[in-house]
Amino acid sequence: MYSLRVTNVSKHYSATPLLQNISFQLQTGEALAVAGWNGSGKSTLLRIIAGLVKPSAGKVQIFFDNEPISKERKRKLIGMVAPSLAIYEELTALENLEFFCRVRGIPHNREKCLDLMERVGLCEQANKMCRNYSSGMIQRLKLAQALLHNPPLLLLDEPGCNLDSKGMKVVERIILDQRSFGMTVIASNEEREVEYADRVINLSK
Amino acid sequence: MFALTTLIAVSFSIGSFRIGETEKPFLYAVLLWIILVFSALSGLSRSFVKEREAGTIDVLRLSARPQAVFLGKLFFNLTLLLALESIIVPLFILLMEYKIESFGFFAAMIISGGFGLAAGTTVVAAMIAQASARGALFSALSFPLLLPLMITGIKGCERAAIGVGVTGWPEVKISLAYVIIMITMSLLLFPLVWEE
Numbered sequence: 001m002y003s004l005r006v007t008n009v010s011k012h013y014s015a016t017p018l019l020q021n022i023s024f025q026l027q028t029g030e031a032l033a034v035a036g037w038n039g040s041g042k043s044t045l046l047r048i049i050a051g052l053v054k055p056s057a058g059k060v061q062i063f064f065d066n067e068p069i070s071k072e073r074k075r076k077l078i079g080m081v082a083p084s085l086a087i088y089e090e091l092t093a094l095e096n097l098e099f100f101c102r103v104r105g106i107p108h109n110r111e112k113c114l115d116l117m118e119r120v121g122l123c124e125q126a127n128k129m130c131r132n133y134s135s136g137m138i139q140r141l142k143l144a145q146a147l148l149h150n151p152p153l154l155l156l157d158e159p160g161c162n163l164d165s166k167g168m169k170v171v172e173r174i175i176l177d178q179r180s181f182g183m184t185v186i187a188s189n190e191e192r193e194v195e196y197a198d199r200v201i202n203l204s205k
Numbered sequence: 206m207f208a209l210t211t212l213i214a215v216s217f218s219i220g221s222f223r224i225g226e227t228e229k230p231f232l233y234a235v236l237l238w239i240i241l242v243f244s245a246l247s248g249l250s251r252s253f254v255k256e257r258e259a260g261t262i263d264v265l266r267l268s269a270r271p272q273a274v275f276l277g278k279l280f281f282n283l284t285l286l287l288a289l290e291s292i293i294v295p296l297f298i299l300l301m302e303y304k305i306e307s308f309g310f311f312a313a314m315i316i317s318g319g320f321g322l323a324a325g326t327t328v329v330a331a332m333i334a335q336a337s338a339r340g341a342l343f344s345a346l347s348f349p350l351l352l353p354l355m356i357t358g359i360k361g362c363e364r365a366a367i368g369v370g371v372t373g374w375p376e377v378k379i380s381l382a383y384v385i386i387m388i389t390m391s392l393l394l395f396p397l398v399w400e401e
Binding site: 050051052072075078080082084085086087088089104145 | 259260261263264265266267268269270273400
């Protein structure tokens with residue numbers, strides 16, 4: 001069973017503190033929402049958990065059966081969707097997923113990619129160039145890309161960004177499915193997205 | 206485009222007839238390497254900057270091993286450089302009437318030099334992708350790294366043109382040693398650059 005432990009994480013840029021002593025734990029099957037005003041550090045906290053940004057203090061650890069997981073293996077356990085994470089616009093949606101399958105060393109990639117495209121409702125546009133995608137379709141593709149390796153830890157930064165009601169249902173389904181085998185951290189201000197979580201951390205306080 | 210413009214400017218302003226026969230092997234080698242190095246400096250910095258500008262750099266950081274990214278970018282830069290060399294070098298030989306006595310040694314020098322240029326610039330391109338004054342920083346950081354390779358390349362091309370002292374291809378060996386050192390060091394250091 002996987003667990004995530006965030007201990008006294010702080011982040012400051014120059015002298016300005018952004019996050020101060022954030023601590024929480026998460027177990028497989030749980031979902032946590034991180035709420036807060038714009039600029040409160042929600043995205044930064046998710047980036048710190050993903051290992052994209054180093055915290056100024058504190059640490060983020062992932063455990064499997066109480067054994068800490070190495071930095072190298074951590075990459076294989078995290079799937080992330082965020083506005084700052086882009087996809088290759090010069091490729092088709094399917095090519096994007098196949099590329100990331102190859103990069104991650106996932107075998108039998110075409111079937112898996114088509115499955116995921118269907119799951120996020122993009123199957124009919126699989127061979128369309130991503131530069132011709134709408135922002136909602138790009139968000140769906142980002143969700144598919146984050147799920148390629150069935151990550152035990154799913155980090156969703158504004159998951160409903162640009163999505164219509166059908167797209168929101170896809171997000172809801174993904175978060176519910178994730179509960180059966182992993183953990184989810186959602187950073188959002190949208191009430192509907194926060195409701196998917198069991199617990200909420202408010203960074204505005 | 207930079208390489209082609211420089212080559213045409215050099216061939217028109219200097220040409221083959223303004224340089225004495227004895228100075229040609231050395232001066233042509235210098236001109237050729239200046240064109241190759243500065244073309245590499247102007248083009249190869251883009252490999253990581255493009256990922257940053259497109260916003261794909263963090264997706265790569267999340268999904269790929271740093272060494273895999275480095276080798277992929279190295280291969281891309283190498284392909285670009287070899288394509289550039291395959292256009293520029295024959296044109297240079299043609300326009301400047303560059304006479305080469307030991308053609309095999311010359312070709313090996315140019316190819317190994319291309320490997321060296323790609324190896325030397327790839328890790329610097331990753332370092333400067335985070336910075337704001339990328340162009341100036343790339344040249345400032347790359348130049349000291351590329352200087353030994355450039356000097357070796359000039360000496361090797363001069364020898365190839367004269368056809369004296371080419372036994373054992375000494376400059377090609379130095380150039381290959383440079384490539385091995387640069388790639389080994391880059392593979393060790395790249396994860397530190399890549400993971401902030």
